[in-house]
Amino acid sequence: MSGTTEAIVCARDSRPDPCSLCAARHLSVCNVLAEDGLRRLNSISDHQDFGAGEILVREGDPATNLFNITSGAVRVYKLLPDGRRQIVGFLFSGDFLGLATGDRYAFSAEALSTGSACRFQKKSYRKMLVEQPDLETALLDRASHELQAAHNQMLLLGRKTAVERLASFLADLAARDRRAGGAGRIIQLPMTRAEIADYLGLTTETVSRVTSRLKTRGVIRLLSLHSLSIEKPAELAELAGLDAGDGA
Amino acid sequence: MSGTTEAIVCARDSRPDPCSLCAARHLSVCNVLAEDGLRRLNSISDHQDFGAGEILVREGDPATNLFNITSGAVRVYKLLPDGRRQIVGFLFSGDFLGLATGDRYAFSAEALSTGSACRFQKKSYRKMLVEQPDLETALLDRASHELQAAHNQMLLLGRKTAVERLASFLADLAARDRRAGGAGRIIQLPMTRAEIADYLGLTTETVSRVTSRLKTRGVIRLLSLHSLSIEKPAELAELAGLDAGDGA
DNA sequence: CTGCATCGTTGATCTGCGTCAAGCCTGTAT
């Protein structure tokens, strides 16, 4: 969206301050940094534009880089030797890539669409964290949220039916849209059915069938292959298993 | 194991230093703290002994406490309204409980066996983190590892077969035993089959059947209901899907 | 030792989702 503008800014030599122009800044961990912190962060960062399908991180490679996604979308996944794939998350503008990382990447990350990211050397970033405790706190908060999301996904993958999985997925996207200031009614699906399937532990066929069922029931309406409207949010939430939350 | 000793130490008024006697210390985040840090930590902590089945945390309650497990075992789980349960993790001595927490607990935690924990007020702990950046770094590292483990579990729940799930589970327990200094051959299972099932996204019957199959194949040998010996570690690892790791 | 409750195992049957297969839709290149 604002990718070209950023690229131009970064290409200029007398850049005023890339971070202050960054559209993702208020969504990202960087927003806890003051003027000098941003300058310092900027000095250790690289701007990277990527095209659809481009690989940012490959499972098993030495974990040298960390990323802050500034635009576009990314899929993060793990593979079994025979090719079975589990997508562990989709990242969007403002998301941090590289939290769950030891010496080597335990996941791969590929661009879903064109986009851009700030890239850091892990070493420099760690040094930065020592100097900027606020940033470390912000990262810890992120990690907590991601861990919570991972737990929810474990519940989904371990115990929910196909309908519940898709409903949960759509409800999550709606919630994300609301957090970004939208109404949570029109949902964009920048990923393919195969990717949704690999995220939900299903097959493309099942995702397709369940989508049709929700459509027939009038819960959703397809606007195009990659966007839909939620017609009955309450029913969707119920299907997702969000009514009571806990039996208590 | 050392529960009674600790209880006696904590009951004494002129305690020399509970932390320095804590058997879980070298396994826990506290090990990054110096003398004064430990004293400070101790001053904001409560010791809590618990019996089997005791509830430490209930999903949906205000998240006021954080815990450091010092002995025993704990199951952490989430429920669907109709009672379906997903265990998101088992915690043992040295593990931290409460990382993935917002204002309210998003999970429940119950003692699997008798044991003990250091309990902190979340508020005091957060203050402590500001004063002790090393502790915050250690927590961030923990969170990273947990997130990685969660991703592995997502792969397991979303894409592995029943045999692969159980094999992965046993291989994980073996790895944990090795990390704790054991040989990784004799595995303790302090949980029931139902709990293993709810952790692996299966039913008790399937866990039982698959266990039998592994036994018949000679991969494992049951020593009792709650302990077994790994007879063919290599075969177990292969069944778990750990041979190649990534298809690259 | 006896009784009882809980947990675990094994078998028979069922079913939700995967697999296989065919056809359709969408976008892009010529």
Added chain:
DNA sequence: ATACAGGCTTGACGCAGATCAACGATGCAG
């Protein structure tokens, strides 16, 4: 426009694991 490729949908069928059911093991209370 036309053709092609990749993605999506729908149908028929099969199977891994769930469900239902019965029985055996374990451990605790009296």
